[in-house]
Amino acid sequence: xxxxxxxxxxxxxxxxxxxxxxxxxxxxxxxxxxxxxxxxxxxxxxxxxxxxxxxxxxxxxxxxxxxxxxxxxxxxxxxxxxxxxxxxxxxxxxxxxxxxxxxxxxxxxxxxxxxxxxxxxxxxxxxxxxxxxxxxxxxxxxxxxxxxxxxxxxxxxxxxxxxxxxxxxxxxxxxxxxxxxxxxxxxxxxxxxxxxxxxxxxxxxxxxxxxxxxxxxxxxxxxxxxxxxxxxxxxxxxxxxxxxxxxxxxxxxxxxxxxx
Numbered sequence: 658x659x660x661x662x663x664x665x666x667x668x669x670x671x672x673x674x675x676x677x678x679x680x681x682x683x684x685x686x687x688x689x690x691x692x693x694x695x696x697x698x699x700x701x702x703x704x705x706x707x708x709x710x711x712x713x714x715x716x717x718x719x720x721x722x723x724x725x726x727x728x729x730x731x732x733x734x735x736x737x738x739x740x741x742x743x744x745x746x747x748x749x750x751x752x753x754x755x756x757x758x759x760x761x762x763x764x765x766x767x768x769x770x771x772x773x774x775x776x777x778x779x780x781x782x783x784x785x786x787x788x789x790x791x792x793x794x795x796x797x798x799x800x801x802x803x804x805x806x807x808x809x810x811x812x813x814x815x816x817x818x819x820x821x822x823x824x825x826x827x828x829x830x831x832x833x834x835x836x837x838x839x840x841x842x843x844x845x846x847x848x849x850x851x852x853x854x855x856x857x858x859x860x861x862x863x864x865x866x867x868x869x870x871x872x873x874x875x876x877x878x879x880x881x882x883x884x885x886x887x888x889x890x891x892x893x894x895x896x897x898x899x900x901x902x903x904x905x906x907x908x909x910x911x912x913x914x915x916x917x
Contacts (some may be wrong), residue, residue, distance in 0.1 A: 659793070668694070672701055674828060674867065679753035680710050687738050687765060687774050694835075700729050711751045714742035720916045723867060723897060723906075728787055731860075732867050736905060737765025755779055773827070781811045782823040782840040784815045788843060789834025790827070795842040851906035862887060862897045863887045870916050875913045 660820060668674070672693065673685030675781050684704060688697045707725055708714040716720070726735035741763040745751060753774070754760055760771040772785020786807050794813050799805045821828035843849055855861055869886055870878045884894055898914065901907045 659829050659833050662833050663761045663825075666836070667828065668835075672698070673777075677778075679774075681705055683741075683753055683774060684738065684777040686770050686777065687734050687741075688729060690734060690765075690770065692729060700726070703842065708742075711745045711753075712791050714739055715746040718917060720871060721904075722869050723916060725748050727868060727871065730864070732864060732906065733904065734765060736764075741766065757783060776823045776827050780822065780824045782818040782820045784818070785812055785827075786810060786814065787831070789831040789837075790814065791844050791846055791848075792834040792841065793830050795845055796837060796840075799842075799845065803845045804847045805845055817899040832853060859897060859900075862889065862893070863901060863906075866897060866901055866914070867916070870907060870914055875915075876917065877913045878910075880912050880914060882913060 668820055673682055676682065685697065685701060688701060704725055708717055708839075710721070717739065719736070722735050722739050723732060726732060729735075744763060745753060749759075754763075755775075757771045757775055760774055761768065762764050766774075769785050772783045773787065775781040775783040776785065791807070791810060794810045795805050798813050799801055799809070817826070865887060866883065869883060870876060881900075884891070887894060887897075889897075898907070898909070902909060909915075
């Protein structure tokens, strides 16, 4: 059933499925974290054209990486990508590590992304779970159970993996799960959470700070102008800007905020 659906309606034209370049796959997997496929398609090839390999990304300016990322959301991922590229160049000769533990030592790479990289970049039959895969296994194996944990799912996923072609099997699972959104068995997952509103959230304010700074001459903006644009209380402004500064997005000098 899963493979039949893939043969009939698989998303075989997705650009990151037409490459075996570990770097290009690495970029796609980070972009796809918490972001819809259609949105990633808009940015993926543009990003690769600007930063074609780990070395190009490692030596790029932070401001250039963030500028090309604008619109994808979760700007922290752009910084993680750049920092990961620097580590790959400095410690691994510009080649993506082929073991899961080392992958998970890179910024922004957790258990799920390390597993997907092992499968898609290296065709290794590693277990990993993302939202579409979770949806499929809850649907088929936990029809009447609520609060299903990922630990419960893992043994079913492990037993199903095509050990010779894990890459394509996972593609098939993900495409089948993506087609099930109208029924969404993930509501019975222990990880299920209703999305909170983006409008007025700290995430929206953080994005505005980064976007306004990048769109200003010299990638700098005055604190006075930024407070006016954000229209927030001084305490909230201090919290947002302080967090961005601590994470390495921005730095403050006198009465200006910069991104380099």
